[in-house]
């Protein structure tokens with residue numbers, strides 16, 4: 001069993017750290033909100049630097065790139081030789097590559113390992129990890145990630161985990177808008193939602209946004225549409241990921257017109273005060289409700 005520093009114990013980091021405690025590791029926690037550390041069952045530390053003392057592994061689960069950059073500035077100079085760094089936050093590819101380069105400067109192995117699966121996956125230890133980093137860093141990270149998740153894929157070098165995450169979520173944001181438009185048009189044309197589902201879920205329009213997360217109540221009983229769009233995955237989070245994708249596309253010179261359109265639509269949903277709803281609630285906005 002290892003001593004693990006865990007920094008950022010919010011909605012995702014909290015249950016992930018709890019799973020590491022359950023697995024028998026010593027977890028040294030730090031969060032800006034002290035009660036989050038206690039709730040996760042970790043040993044409370046006064047700062048990120050203090051949490052890292054004596055740790056062989058450092059896991060971060062923070063909101064965005066600037067948080068990760070600043071925590072790494074604090075942690076890298078005090079991390080012991082041989083410490084493995086695992087950043088599970090969803091951040092921009094440039095920040096992920098910048099902190100990986102800094103870690104390399106300290107001769108420390110690091111992976112970016114953003115996740116898919118939400119708070120339910122974090123609690124059940126069934127997350128999917130998309131991992132960027134060297135083969136050696138990936139091999140070292142895999143056993144720890146396996147205690148917090150089920151599917152672990154090595155996506156390539158530093159930053160490639162983040163690249164996979166934003167490409168996937170851009171596809172998700174676009175496909176949710178497409179499904180929402182289809183079901184809204186069906187309603188206007190007098191076609192029953194269940195009938196469209198029965199046909200389209202077995203036809204060429206089928207996708208995850210329809211078959212697992214259908215934005216209208218009824219066809220998929222577990223989808224957020226059946227609980228007034230209580231999240232799930234909030235529109236705020238979707239907007240954050242679409243911004244990352246569109247900005248990365250601009251930097252890389254790749255046209256993503258549908259990604260940009262999806263970003264504008266989720267920005268409208270958020271600015272109308274519905275950022276806390278599940279992102280599939282975009283259908284209500286399309287329907288003018």
Ligand code: NAD
Pocket residue numbers: 007008009010011012013030031032033036048061062063064067070071088089090091115116117118119232233237
């Ligand atoms: P959250 O806001 O609940 O948790 C972030 C935690 O980081 C908070 O507890 C905050 O106090 C802490 N924090 C911020 N700055 C800090 C600092 N400098 N030092 C120590 N602690 C600090 O967010 P979350 O939902 O847990 O998401 C975390 C990351 O996971 C985000 O990047 C998000 O995009 C990603 N993610 C979230 C979900 C989800 O469903 N919530 C799913 C996949 C990925």
